Amino acid sequence: MFGLGPWEWVLIFAVxxxxxxxxxxxxxxxxxxxxxxxxxxxxRGEKKPSTPEKSPKAPETLDKxxxx
Numbered sequence: 001m002f003g004l005g006p007w008e009w010v011l012i013f014a015v016x017x018x019x020x021x022x023x024x025x026x027x028x029x030x031x032x033x034x035x036x037x038x039x040x041x042x043x044r045g046e047k048k049p050s051t052p053e054k055s056p057k058a059p060e061t062l063d064k065x066x067x068x
Contacts, residue, residue: 004012020028 017025
């Protein structure tokens with residue numbers, strides 16, 4: 001793939017790990033994956049339904065007084 005051997009891939013991964021850090025890599029990969037998915041959907045001409053996303057409801061809390 002792209003004429004790169006396993007050691008080149010290891011070196012590239014190590015540089016990316018040093019630049020972004022371990023905490024940012026999953027977020028970066030998730031964003032890259034969603035961008036690729038949107039690009040592929042645009043190429044195929046697929047459209048998502050235009051319904052707004054439902055926001056999760058906050059849990060209901062009960063007001064309790066502590067007798068002390």
